Amino acid sequence: MHELSIVEALIEQVGREVKRAGLAGKIHRVELSVGRFSGVNPGCLQFAFNLLTEKTPLEKTEIVIHEPKAVCRCQRCNARIEVDEFVAQCPECGSPEVILEGGRDLTLQSIDVEES
């Protein structure tokens, strides 16, 4: 359940970013990018967020989670195909000579704040 520590870091970061922008209004929405290979479960992230923001100013904040895919690069047919999960074969030509890249994003994309 490392999602709890990740959400703790997220809440601190949101606070810092909002302060840096000189804003103090309500935070409507926070957009995150959580890659398919990041080892972070979006459902657990949402659960941890609800738990940790209860009775805080972020209680009503909506969390939008984008889940970028990993890319499968085939060494035989040179295809580059986005995949949701680990694949041991090229979805295009079936070759086992594939390299999987990316999908490890764990970033805070943007914050929607009410202008006061």
Next chain:
Amino acid sequence: MKIVAAKKILKFNDRLAAENRAAFDAAGAFCVNVVGSPGSGKTTLLEALFAAGKGRLRPAVIEGDIAGAVDAQRMENIDVPVVQINTEGACHLDAAMVASAVGELDLGATGFLMIENVGNLVCTAGFDLGEHLRLIVLSTSEGDDKVVKYPAIFQGSHALVITKSDLCPYLNFDPQRLIDDFHRLVPQAPAFQVAALRGDGVQDLAEWLLEKQTGRQGAALPEKK
């Protein structure tokens, strides 16, 4: 109003990790983060590794466990300086925990700082501790399908160590399948097959680590993240 942040959520941890790495470099200590499931044989591997590299590794160990000091006791038994971190429920170590633990070690006298992470194939994946290398340890009895199920922990590792290889005749475990899958995520990374209790394959791992340590002293390793 929309604030565009585009920042890593674990940026704070990453910054502390970079500070740890700088401190290790300044002291000349090569740091290895050892990750793997509970019971995969991480502590036994360390014991065997220290025996194989006797007199050359100058090891110190940070043990990460949810509770207890069983592993730290094993290190004390073989006269290796050790600090035990008890995470009290947390499923992984982070860079701040490591920073507070290294204060209790003599880094200047340390050749290899081995961090044995909390036994876990999921949660340890995202937290840079400031290590130079990450070793993923997987035992034969865990099954050869683990890269498919837990890609994150393999993708961020620099070498694979398959432990308990002497049990292969009794298991339905194909080491080549695991190694091939690992190479789909980390092409060209080495894979070691060891039976730590018998010492099989451990010398190769010790030599490889020494080679990497020497390389680090020459030129910095490429960033893994």
